[in-house]
Amino acid sequence: MKEMLLSLMMITVLSAGTAKAAEEFFISHWCGPIGLTQEVFAEAAEAGFNVAMVGESTVEGNIKALDLCQANGMKALVGDIRTRPGNDRNTPTDNLDAAIKDYSNHPALWGYHVIDEPHSSLFPRIAGINQYLLEKDPKHTPYINLFPNYANSKTLGNATYEQHVDEFCKVVKPKFLSYDHYAVMADGSVRPEYFSNLEIIRRQSIKHSVPFNFILLSVPHYSYKDVNEADMRWQAFTALAYGARGLMYFTYTTPDSTYGPAIIDHQGKRTPKFEMVKRINNEIKKLGPTLMKLNTVAVYHTGTLPTDCKALPKDGLICDAAGGEFVIGQFNSDDGFKYAMIVNRSLSRPAKAGIVFSQPVMAYEVSPKSGREKVTNISEQSGSWIWATSFGPGEGKLIRIETTKNLPVKSWEDKITFRPRVMLNPSNQFANQIFDKDKNELYNEGMNMYLIAEKVQKILQADGRMDVFMSRNTQTQRTSLREETNLTRALGCDVLYALHSDATGTEAPGGGSWTFYHGEDGKRLAGLVQTELAGAIKSTFYPELKDLGYRTHWYRLWVLHEGGCQAALTEFLFHTNPKEREMLKDPKSQDIMAQAVAKGIIRYFFEK
Numbered sequence: 253m254k255e256m257l258l259s260l261m262m263i264t265v266l267s268a269g270t271a272k273a274a275e276e277f278f279i280s281h282w283c284g285p286i287g288l289t290q291e292v293f294a295e296a297a298e299a300g301f302n303v304a305m306v307g308e309s310t311v312e313g314n315i316k317a318l319d320l321c322q323a324n325g326m327k328a329l330v331g332d333i334r335t336r337p338g339n340d341r342n343t344p345t346d347n348l349d350a351a352i353k354d355y356s357n358h359p360a361l362w363g364y365h366v367i368d369e370p371h372s373s374l375f376p377r378i379a380g381i382n383q384y385l386l387e388k389d390p391k392h393t394p395y396i397n398l399f400p401n402y403a404n405s406k407t408l409g410n411a412t413y414e415q416h417v418d419e420f421c422k423v424v425k426p427k428f429l430s431y432d433h434y435a436v437m438a439d440g441s442v443r444p445e446y447f448s449n450l451e452i453i454r455r456q457s458i459k460h461s462v463p464f465n466f467i468l469l470s471v472p473h474y475s476y477k478d479v480n481e482a483d484m485r486w487q488a489f490t491a492l493a494y495g496a497r498g499l500m501y502f503t504y505t506t507p508d509s510t511y512g513p514a515i516i517d518h519q520g521k522r523t524p525k526f527e528m529v530k531r532i533n534n535e536i537k538k539l540g541p542t543l544m545k546l547n548t549v550a551v552y553h554t555g556t557l558p559t560d561c562k563a564l565p566k567d568g569l570i571c572d573a574a575g576g577e578f579v580i581g582q583f584n585s586d587d588g589f590k591y592a593m594i595v596n597r598s599l600s601r602p603a604k605a606g607i608v609f610s611q612p613v614m615a616y617e618v619s620p621k622s623g624r625e626k627v628t629n630i631s632e633q634s635g636s637w638i639w640a641t642s643f644g645p646g647e648g649k650l651i652r653i654e655t656t657k658n659l660p661v662k663s664w665e666d667k668i669t670f671r672p673r674v675m676l677n678p679s680n681q682f683a684n685q686i687f688d689k690d691k692n693e694l695y696n697e698g699m700n701m702y703l704i705a706e707k708v709q710k711i712l713q714a715d716g717r718m719d720v721f722m723s724r725n726t727q728t729q730r731t732s733l734r735e736e737t738n739l740t741r742a743l744g745c746d747v748l749y750a751l752h753s754d755a756t757g758t759e760a761p762g763g764g765s766w767t768f769y770h771g772e773d774g775k776r777l778a779g780l781v782q783t784e785l786a787g788a789i790k791s792t793f794y795p796e797l798k799d800l801g802y803r804t805h806w807y808r809l810w811v812l813h814e815g816g817c818q819a820a821l822t823e824f825l826f827h828t829n830p831k832e833r834e835m836l837k838d839p840k841s842q843d844i845m846a847q848a849v850a851k852g853i854i855r856y857f858f859e860k
Contacts (some may be wrong), residue, residue, distance in 0.1 A: 277497060277540030278303050278362075278465070279533050280329075281504035286520060288313065293320040296504065299515065299526060300533025303362050305395075307331030311354050318360045327362035329395055330355050335364045335381065341808070343380035348388070356389045363393035369432075370396065372409030372416060372741075375423040376813050379771065382424050393427045396420075397467065400433035401449040414452045415744050419816040421460040422746060425773070429457055432467035432502060435487065436477045442599070447558035447579075450494045454548060457495065459670050465498035466491040470525065472512030481528035486599050486646025488532055492539075493581030493593040493648065495548030499536065501529065535620035539650055542618050546583035546591055550666035554578045555597070568663035569653065570594075571610040571636075576603030576643065582664055590653045590664065596643035609637040611659045618650040625652060672718040672857045675740040677750040677811060677821075678705035680724070680731055684755060686827060695827050700836055701751045702727045704824070707846035708751075708853075715854060721745065733810045741816035747777060748815040749853060753836055754823035762826040764798030765789065768805040769820045770812040778802040778820040780859075781852030785822065788848035793841050794832075822849070 280303045285292035288308070296304060306317035306328045314330050321328040332355075334347035355361050366381055367374070378396060385394045398420060401413040410416040421429065431453055435446040450466075457464045468487035472478035488499050506514040515525045536543075552564040555577030564573065570580055570592060581593040596603045609615075609630070616625040628639050628651065641649065655661060682698035705722060712720040721743055723736040740748050756762035765786055769778035779802050786799040805812065805821075812819045824845060825832035835841045 275544065276302065277536060277543055279499055279536060280304060281470075281501040281515070282467070283503035283505045283507050283514070285516075286505050288316045288320060290320060290323065292520075293317075293324045293326070295516075295522075297324040297326055299504075299530045300537060301326065301504070302537075303327040303329060305329040305331055305365055307365070314355065315358070318355070318358045322358075322360035326360065328358075328360050329363045329365055329393075330361065331365040335366055335385070335394070337367060337370075337374055337377040337381060341377055343377075343384050345384060348381065348384050352385070352389050356392060361392055363395050366394050366396045368397045369399045369403075371407070372419060372816070375420060375816070379424045382426060383772065386427065395428075395430065396424065396426055398429070398431040400431060401445050401452060402433075402443065411742055413449075414456070415741070417452060417456045418459070418744055419741060421456055421462060422817045423771075425460075425771075426462055428463045428465060428498070429453065429460075430465040430467065430498075430500075432500075434469040434476050434502070436469055436479055436483045436599070438472070438475050438477045440477075444559055447490075447553075448560040450491065451551075451560045454494045454551065455668055458548070458668055463497040464495070465500060466496045467500040467502050470501040470529070471503045471506060471514035473510060478512050479525075481525075481532070482599055482645035484525075484528060484646075485532055485644075485648075486595075486597075488536065489593070489595045489646060489648030490579055490597070492536075492543065492650075493579045493595050494551055495546070495581065495583070497544065538620050538623035539618055541623060542585075542591070542650065545586040547586070548581060549584050549664065550582040552580045552582070552666075553597070554580070562666065565663035567610065569610055569613070569655070569661050570607060572608035573605060574608065575605040576601065578603075578605070582666075584665075585652075590661075591650060592653060593648055593650050594643075595648035596646060598645055600645050602645060603643045605639075605641055605643055607639040607641065609639070609653075610662075612637055612656040614654045614656055615639055616652045616654075618652065620650075672747070673743060673745040674712060674718055674720045674853060675723055675736075675743065675745040675748045675815065675817075676705045676709055676720065677723040677736055677740075677748055678702040679750070679752040680733070680736070681752070682730065684753075684827070686833060695753075695833050695837065697753050697827060699727055700827075701753060701824075704836075704842050704846055704849075705751050707842060708749075708850050711846060711850035712853060715850070717854075718857065733814075737811060737814040737816070745815070745817050747853065747856070748811065748817055748819040749777070749781070749849070750811050750819070750821035751849075752821060752823050753825060753827040755826060755828045761829040763829045763832055764800045765823065765825055766800030767802040767820055767822040768809065768812065769802060770804065770809075771818060773818040774812065774820055775802070777818055777853070777856045778822075780855045781820060781822060781849055784848040784852040784855070785824070785845060788844050789841075792844050793838075794835060 284304045285296045308314045318328050334351040382394045408416040433449050435443040503514045505516040506518045513523045517523050553561045554564050554573045577597040579595045583591040615628040678701040679697045684697035686695040709720045724731050767778040767782040769775045782802040789797045827833045
């Protein structure tokens with residue numbers, strides 16, 4: 253996606269996955285209607301688009317575009333420079349407040365465009381904007397679109413694509429997940445990474461309970477094909493099989509002379525793609541009410557298996573699909589029914605298919621013309637139950653399946669499990685030392701906090717439900733904050749927890765315990781850990797503990813902001829306080845504190 257196109261865009265934000273971001277299945281495009289006239293917006297609505305991104309150069313222009321969207325039954329996702337991340341790491345609250353004031357009360361507003369294809373170094377800034385917009389205007393959605401999986405690690409800022417998407421979800425916590433992937437090439441080939449990208453996005457959508465949107469190719473440029481209806485249908489319906497809850501076309505109008513004709517050409521005239529897209533969009537609109545109540549539970553393939561994909565199980569309810577190569581997405585609906593989206597994986601060949609069921613079933617196809625169900629003709633042949641049907645190239649069909657006998661159903665759900673990953677970060681501040689009058693070391697923060705972290709690691713590992721790492725391997729190893737947070741990101745950790753002891757920096761001894769955090773999930777982690785820790789200390793070895801609670805830090809602590817995940821940092825006790833220093837060193841007190849911290853972390857992951 254090109255940033256230079258922002259001023260031209262009309263975008264739709266589509267929500268997908270297992271979470272529902274809207275009642276309607278969203279369908280949109282980049283580079284929307286050019287000109288603030290009734291005619292061009294009515295034309296976009298006729299093509300089946302229901303949300304447009306408006307990127308005018310003035311507030312007045314955006315308001316006019318919102319008015320035109322409203323007049324034509326569409327919503328708008330507004331592009332405004334004030335909602336974009338700048339060079340300042342602080343959240344631009346004044347700009348965001350002004351944008352919210354200008355747009356939030358318009359009935360046609362869908363959300364705010366924030367950024368396209370960000371490097372991971374921008375995630376903390378984007379998170380601040382996302383959180384602020386959602387807090388101040390929860391009815392509307394901040395929109396961020398991610399790179400495809402063929403972007404290299406330097407472009408992403410992460411070692412792997414899955415790590416990139418996971419970190420984005422953990423740090424930014426988007427209301428929905430969007431990405432683009434242009435797979436259909438001018439030489440007739442298909443990018444081999446296409447289905448692998450869908451696998452990753454679906455997996456992370458499920459992990460983070462966020463719906464996803466897919467941006468497909470509709471305009472020739474660079475080495476990409478001038479797509480036909482089968483190409484666009486194939487892109488749309490394979491994404492639906494993976495659980496997408498939104499589709500967006502790149503592009504609607506033709507951006508400039510380096511691009512071939514899109515849905516609307518360089519002169520603003522309809523190309524043959526207009527009617528193709530209109531047919532596809534209207535079909536998806538009819539399927540939309542059903543799609544929006546479905547939850548993806550498995551995706552299988554037949555024939556030649558694409559990279560990272562799974563073959564259709566032979567013992568499944570759908571156990572074979574003869575007559576072609578297919579992708580089969582399986583779903584459970586909110587009202588308890590089983591659905592499948594079956595897609596012809598060929599871009600060029602129709603398929604006379606036999607969809608084979610392993611037990612007696614009734615199947616009902618959801619009509620793409622009316623949205624209503626119609627009974628399919630299932631025939632029994634030699635102990636199998638077969639639906640004979642035909643598919644055009646790239647065509648998908650949505651069916652509801654009812655078993656007619658009380659027989660067990662196998663391989664319907666292919667459950668994805670995620671083990672939480674925790675990075676324990678014992679203080680690396682070896683220079684924080686206390687000496688006696690003879691210059692004998694009484695306390696060393698880096699050395700001491702490693703011992704407590706080691707105990708926490710053993711407790712969490714014994715629990716058996718998570719992977720637990722330490723940011724250094726030995727008690728004496730020296731590392732840097734950058735090395736520690738880079739390691740946290742490289743391992744894809746869900747939480748970084750730092751262990752420190754406090755000091756006053758004055759002659760006063762100080763005293764107490766507190767935990768610092770960044771972000772809402774960091775706040776929850778900090779609260780659980782601090783509550784467990786303070787309670788355990790008070791009830792066992794130090795009843796007069798001063799519980800300082802949990803809060804954000806007055807500095808932008810690197811370790812809380814740069815680890816690519818939720819983070820908290822506890823100052824256990826004050827090592828400048830002689831009484832508390834001895835508690836920090838005492839193995840029995842260390843055991844109690846480690847147990848409390850581990851309990852707080854376990855509650856964070858497994859207590860709803």
